[in-house]
Amino acid sequence: MPTRPPPSRADYRVFTAVQTRWADNDVYGHVNNATYYNYFDTAVNAHLIGAGVLDIQTGTTIGLVVETGCTYFQAAAFPDLLNVGLRVAHLGRSSVRYELAVFREGEETASAAAHFVHVYVDRQTRRPVEVAGALRAVLESWQ
Incomplete structure (x- = not known):
């Protein structure tokens, strides 16, 4: 069992609603641990796309x-309905550390808590680039 208490x-x-799917459950009858990473990736990218600061098709x-x-x-x-909470814990020159938590509908304490680090890079060269402009402003608002 974890030694730290779950976050609230x-x-x-910011929050993203996620409806669990039948296929999310594993043979033990609960959402498989690897599936949580899909929820985290979906929450981060959905918020970035929704804020207009991530273009997954043509962005540089x-x-x-x-x-x-x-x-x-x-x-x-x-069939739990989940809410994935998101905040920015650290915003560097080219990276951001997101902290996320999964909450079952109606519950105030998290079922799971995670961190997720993005390094922002040029799409073509894969070299780090500065987090600036509108992207930085959105990420700062999540701190």
Whole structure:
């Protein structure tokens, strides 16, 4: 069991609703640990796209995941409706550390808490680029 207490909804800036699917459950009857990473990736990118600062088709800058980690506090399972909370814990020159948590509908404490680090790079060269302009402004608003 985790040694730290689960975070609460109040700790996060923005939320994404995620409906679990039948296929999310594993043979133990709960959402498989690897599936949570799909939820995290979806939450981060959906918010960036929604804010108009990520163009996954033609944008010159993309975020590459360089680090992730997750702590699980309690199980979620189909047909749970989940909310993925998101905040920015650190914003560097070319990287951002997101912290995320999964909440079952109606619950104030997280079922799982994670971190997710993007390094922003040029789409063609894959070399780091500065997080600037509108992207930086959006990320700062999530701190």
